[in-house]
Amino acid sequence: MIVRRLTHALGYRYRLHSRKMPGQPDLVFPGRKKVIFVHGCFWHRHDETCPLTRWPKSRLDFWVPKLEQNKQRDLRNQQNLSELGWTFLVVWECQIKDREALAQRIIQFLEGL
Numbered sequence: 797m798i799v800r801r802l803t804h805a806l807g808y809r810y811r812l813h814s815r816k817m818p819g820q821p822d823l824v825f826p827g828r829k830k831v832i833f834v835h836g837c838f839w840h841r842h843d844e845t846c847p848l849t850r851w852p853k854s855r856l857d858f859w860v861p862k863l864e865q866n867k868q869r870d871l872r873n874q875q876n877l878s879e880l881g882w883t884f885l886v887v888w889e890c891q892i893k894d895r896e897a898l899a900q901r902i903i904q905f906l907e908g909l
């Protein structure tokens with residue numbers, strides 16, 4: 797939501813959740829052939845340096861395969877998108893707090909800088 801509003805405020809227009817596209821990206825920029833994913837750090841397994849990816853304390857036998865599967869699916873979807881000629885940006889939940897940096901990343905990504 798924050799990413800959407802920010803992107804909109806930067807003057808970019810996009811479509812939401814394209815169900816036809818691999819991974820159903822959150823923001824789609826058809827003219828640019830670019831998409832943005834906004835990923836929750838826990839569900840999508842941001843890297844180990846991220847405090848939000850800490851494993852739950854119980855039922856690890858359930859969580860590990862489930863979350864590992866999410867991660868693999870993301871990678872597959874991203875690869876499919878690339879093969880279709882799209883470029884993507886992943887915005888992680890923990891990166892949203894710093895609006896300034898986030899805005900810079902979005903601009904750089906969309907302008908191809």
Ligand SMILES: [Zn+2]
Pocket residue numbers: 837842843846847848849888889890891
């Ligand atoms: Zn994170």
